[in-house]
Amino acid sequence: MSGASPRVGIVAVSHSRPLAEAAVALALEMVAGDPPPIAIAAGTPDGGTGTDAVRVSEAILEVGAGGAGVVVLMDLGSAVMSAEMALEFVADPELRVRLISAPFVEGLLAAIVRAAGGADLDAVATEALAALRPKSEQLGDAAADDDQRAVDDPGDRADAPPAAAGDLASAAPPPAIAEAVVRNVAGLHARPAAVIAGLVAERGVALTLATDAKGPVDATSPIGIAVLGAGPGTRVRIAATGAGAAAAVEEVRALIESGFGEELAELAELDVAPAEVQPAAHPSHETPSHPLGVSSGRVVGPVAVMVHAADEPDPAVRIPADARYGAATRLREAMLAVAGEMHATAQMLSGQRRDVLVATAAIAADPALHRAAEALVRDEGATPERAVWVELGRTAAQYRELGGRMAERVTDLVDVRDRIIARLTGVERPGVPERDHPFILVADDLAPVDTVGLDPECCLAIVTEQGGPTSHTAILARELGLPAIVGAAGATALADGTVVLVDGDTGELIVQPDEGARATATGVITLPPFEGPGQTADGHRIVLGANVGAPRDIRRAVERGAEGVGLFRTEFCFLDRTREPSVDDQVAAYREVFAAFVGSRVVVRTLDAGSDKPLPFLTSDDEPNPALGVRGYRTSRRDPEVLDAQLRAIARAADAEQADAWVMAPMIATVAEATEFVARARAAGNRTVGVMIETPAAAFVADELCAVVDFVSIGTNDLSQYTMAADRMSGELAHLADPWQPAVLRAIRLIGEAGTRSGTPVGVCGEAAADPALAPVLVGLGVTSLSMAARAITAVGAIVSSATLAQCRTAAEAACAATDPAAARAAAREALAT
Template structure:
């Protein structure tokens, strides 16, 4: 057997036959030159519509994260700017329609890449839509996951969001990819489906003779075999002890919450038994609009998400936008490094009226819904910035204000920070990215963004100790909270709440219920003493066992 290592992003073990996901289609050629420009250009719109309709049909059969991913990809296929640019290239350069779609998509992808941050993460989506439209124009099957005839391990360079969105967990034993990282769509959806997954496995595609694999999503390893092996499906239990109230076995209270970004997410969170919401992303209200939504529109949209949580705690994050997540009505200009530019709360320093209107809408939605609403600001770097935000939130009628901890500087100023706000919530994805100066979307740097990195855990521990000393909550709302093993380590580091994708709530809550606070602390101590992420994970597991 050939043993390879990557980054484990969804826990569990599985084994079985390998199925390779098809690589993208060959690049369409630019010849022969098109003579009937209008007829050739007219093919593009219907092809894009057919792709979009197929994705919408798939979306109708699923719920939650999968539905949102498929609908987002379908909307991108229907985007008239992509089709219009491709049609323009047909007419200007006499290109065949498939080649025109390729070049138009590359222009869009390059623009997103240059912007950086969140939008740079959407480049994979653009390529997925591109390949589907080109396949439709050529009359061939699109690349992606082939029909599965038996439970299998999927092997791929990377998986497009639409490929992973409606995978059947009864047929997919595990996912392994050569690219991707801990915050990729592959990782997030694998966790939501309970499928073991390992990403950023260098040399994976070179193993062309392998026919089967054993995958360990906890250790981040896989063994490839040139002979068939017995199928071993992952155990999908883990939620048996979830009662709907988070605590350790000795009664130490830890809220188990859900991350949501739309009304469908809220429904899934309630179904999972989440105690409330630890991160309500409000960007959905601002996407695909040319002008800022007015207060009444925002208020109604927020209330729809909040209503299922009447009487329960919900933390609403204010608009996380800026140079790396550009919105039409927030023109911050071009920046040489958008990920380090004017984003999150920094936008509000120049445009405080946008923040004030959002806070007014959130306060109104809280009254309408009956939810116990708090607000927090993203991308805060100093205690002074936190104080500025808290003052505006309280002036808007929101009694409880906090901030996201995504910047190492504010983690190191935890004591001063907690004097100014009522709570903090740690976004482990961005905190890792900024701590290690490693773009979280680069597969080559995925190991640095592993949430088990001891340096990252030490920053979290600093915040946890400060929270205990100040008697103020310190939550975690990054993807790290969805891991039942790491969740217990985070509690041992002082986390008072864990917020995650809804499907992870029962397993994390159940894991906490079966472990004492002291054992969580022992696991945290063992992880902090480890020299690297892999040994931190192993040390924590040994301590809990």
């Protein structure tokens, strides 16, 4: 089309690059001639999910050079905010840009086809906005809007009236209806509510939930679902309209009936009326009548007091009518920004910490909350911060009225409220105090965002005035291994630095304990360092080592009495680099670790690049499934010299120090790979060579692997992930990627038996090694060494030394014979008690 008039450019903004590329590819199939200028601004630089305002602005400038204008289409949520922010970075005042609310896939197709035909900016935008009309008319599920019009750039729409939100409760009778019985003990609390809301939002159907007592509520609203107060035994009516309604209803029904992977209630008769099986209403546990221990441990330390609450916004302030639309937009942006921050933090976590934070992020992103708060701004002229205060205050009152677990979630609502208000007002929200010494954190209550970021090496324990046994503070404290007390009235009146004793078992809180009381502290942090050797009660040797991820971890490992290093992660040498470090740089780093463990074993894992640890000089950023792709040892096929150089550096560092250096490769799946690695490692000068077993494939050939290596080490995190086909980074699948799963335990048993037959040492270096309850089971399965976070060594050493090898083996067999993780834990506990 040389010499033709410039055509409108198209920018696709999406959280997912594969989604954007697929949508554009589909549209291009409909273009007969040359396509218009198209740019994709999607995903994060490391291949993750997200949007970037700078990249969006670059894409706009890239396709807008011709001067015909640019149409920008966005998929959802913060993509809109990123696109709007991008306009501030576009310095060309002559460039016409339109951000339009068209459906992402259909809108892209319509816009690209129309722009390819030479249509002007208005025509392209209008065509994209009308993209759903043919589908709507065909299905008859919504009236086509003949007056749809293009949306101009922000400067031309400051006073544009917002589209009215549909009221799902008053919609026409739905064509798809089903019922489900709530089966999990906790009911439809925050996490299940967030899971349902996410699923419904993905399906794009109008779906509601209702009980006999409440509803219907919009199922894309986690808050709405939670305030149904649906406990175990409650019948929930599910109704939906639109294309795919029946399938969505069935998915939600199955999800509720499954119990969300949580503990199930023992409901004798599920077919009776809900009122007959629901537990009696119970009072709020928001403030227990006396301090309550919710996470084990007994520690002594100085307090650091954290008190936070936003000041109530002035209810008398009113926004002029001509400024209300802009204020409502600003409110939505603040809500989405807070939700985005929380969700981004959640992606760096795992287990219950991730689950809790995802559920809290869902509150900030709740569409029903957005509609209600924005309506206060537009209709009544309330300030954005006042609107958030009022609407989340109403929701908090409903949570308190429901009592029990829901009342304990009020802190989460207040935290979301305060974070949104802080963002709107430009005030930095208070967080966990920073101290240059270990401390006991005291607060009125802790929100998930506060708790998940606690460093157990600095925070000794948690004491709160609010909260209950099932509050997020309690859940997260247990996962972090921190002693915790809730319901300690008046605790925040303590002066900073006051020394207290905290007993997370009994709820005891002693201010200024005397020397006698201090001597009773037995918590993990305050226990004396572990004094080896690690062994069972009858003298069976179990080496207890520490996991080291960087030189800074060495001090902690030494202080806690580690008998060596069972996993030295070498990635710290390679991350945040555009090219591999030199051999000399690596030697210096490895020597620092070796020097701290003279005469002790240090197990070095070669570079585990790929999956969640991409490296620009070694791994690909476009793998469709990185966890099953080129990672660990497999990267050596792409660039053998990176591994060979590392093996030489490890051997040189070991020769220069006096540690007993062992080296192993991650992600070994075949005997051939193991044989090849052993040859390469020994050729580089390494004497003791092993492999990690992280895949079921390797577990199945454990006998053959033991015949060619000096030792094996089990990575339980990945072994659980691959055995259960459950992404260990997915909070929704955390119940599957659990080392207590009988299938995982039986895989470990295969490896342990192979090691016993051949006399090959078998270690565990995954997170499972830090679980005191699981440690005797692993010993009983044939494991000869355990490596963990340094702070866990004392507790694990104590439990291992309290059982004989015969008891460990009995517990292992009992756990393997169970049918689910809960039963496995109970069976092991019972076996060890006899």
